[in-house]
Amino acid sequence: MDIAELSDLLDRIKGLKVLCVGDIVLDQFIYGETNRVSREAPVPILEEKRRDTMLGASGNVVRNLVSLGAKPIPVSLIGDDREGETLLSLLDADGVTRDHLVVETGRRSAMKTRFVSAGHQMLCVDRDPLAGRDGDTEARLIAAIESAAPGADAAILSDYGRGLVSRAVSQTLIKACRKAGIPVCVDPRGRDYSRYDGATVIKPNALELSEECGSTVASDDEAIAGLNAVMSGLKDTDALIVTRSSLGMTALNRDGSSFHVRSRPRPVYDVSGAGDTAISMLALALGAKASLETSMRAADLAAGLVVTKVGTATVSADELLAEARLRESGEASAKLKTRAALCDSVARWKAVGLKVGFTNGCFDILHPGHVSLLRQARAECDRLVVGLNSDASVKRLKGEGRPVNNEMSRAIVMASLESVDQIVFFDEDTPVSLIEAIKPDVYVKGADYTVEALAPLGGDAVVRHGGRIHLARLEDGHSTTEIIRRSRAGT
DSSP states (O other): OOHHHHHHHHHHHTTOEEEEEEOEEEEEEEEEEEEEEOSSSSSEEEEEEEEEEEEEEHHHHHHHHHHTTOEEEEEOEEESSHHHHHHHHHHHHTTOOOTTOEEETTOBOOEEEEEEETTEEEEEEEEOOBOOSOSOHHHHHHHHHHHHGGGOSEEEEEOOSSSOOOHHHHHHHHHHHHHHTOOEEEEOOSSOGGGGTTOSEEOOBHHHHHHHHTSOOOSHHHHHHHHHHHHTTOSSOOEEEEEOGGGOEEEEETTSOEEEEOOOOOOOSOOTTHHHHHHHHHHHHHHTTOOHHHHHHHHHHHHHHHTTSSSSOOOOHHHHHHHHHHHHHGGGTTTBOOHHHHHHHHHHHHHTTOOEEEEEEOOOSOOHHHHHHHHHHHHTOSEEEEEEEOHHHHHHHHOTTOOSSOHHHHHHHHHTOTTOOEEEEEOSSSSHHHHHHHOOSEEEEETTSOHHHHGGGTHHHHHHTTOEEEEEOOOTTOOHHHHHHHHHHTO
């Protein structure tokens, strides 16, 4: 999908309410170094350096939805133990409602602990939940689902096989969503998908599909055959999707049509939680009325990005846009950076004493006035960063019909200039947050501005962090607006 389509989709998913039904697990990562072997047994000793605790399993779906700007409504079952209290605290920290959670007296909350050294998992310890003393937990879960579904825009059923997702719970959710007219996406577990029948989408991975259909699903034809075998046992499910790691995704619709969405090859550091990220984006896109194929492309993009991170990570809308831009950048890719990558570059430059300059603009139709400004800016520093207004930002600032050239075209032209060292897009109307992030030593704008006029546009931030403002001389007779006017007038 192109950047404009993705940007529009990400705008539409903001604020969507997504009902999340499934097992929430307390994820714990213990990071350390292994430099010696135990005297008690031939095993390495992990010297603990850091311990991270986060929401896992269905809780990781909640985290992904929050990161993408949505409003998750979790329905889950936790214990009244210390781990359960930690889970509630983590939900509170993310601003997530706990109104539909069921806390069971005497229940042991589920926990997964991973021991990591040098970026590799050494050991994973599972602590399964144990039922408490309440005898009405399923009835309370069903009541919570029926209460929450009418106010949601989409729903996700994450079955992690921890005992929460019974047939009754699954079918209650699906029927409630059908009645409310919202999509429900299922991340299945185990055999017999009939308990999920009626869902909008059921999304197994390749191994899960192979177990369900009883045959391998390595090739495209095998994947489609496996999906057909499963679909034959379902009466009311709209579509099946199998995620196939580096091969992307394959979908089968109820009418028998199928298609593939291919993934872009990329380095994989950790696949933990990639399925959670994929189903989060898939459900959000469907909830925003996107087509199944568009939703899958967005989900594949999100999952492909999260596997480059360590641990059960999440992705944000800004990261997805940055990733899409890098995919389209071509020859500009060496200079075009995400905000995070730019901050790393700036830190390295400053560490060796280089002065960092910054300027920004739409640069819609590059003309000699722009080139002069950029040369003057580069003369004031050792490394020049250009903040480029995104297409959405240009349209808000300049009105309909702008930009004339899309953001990637503008970035490619900008990257060809020797005076420019790195380029970063920003979607806001002003570069204030970008300036706060990189803290340039000098901020360069044209002399048609004043220092006072620049103050609310980032000038105050530059000075506050010890930088200065430089006003570059203007080249008379050059204006993008005038070029467009003459072009339209035919003069």
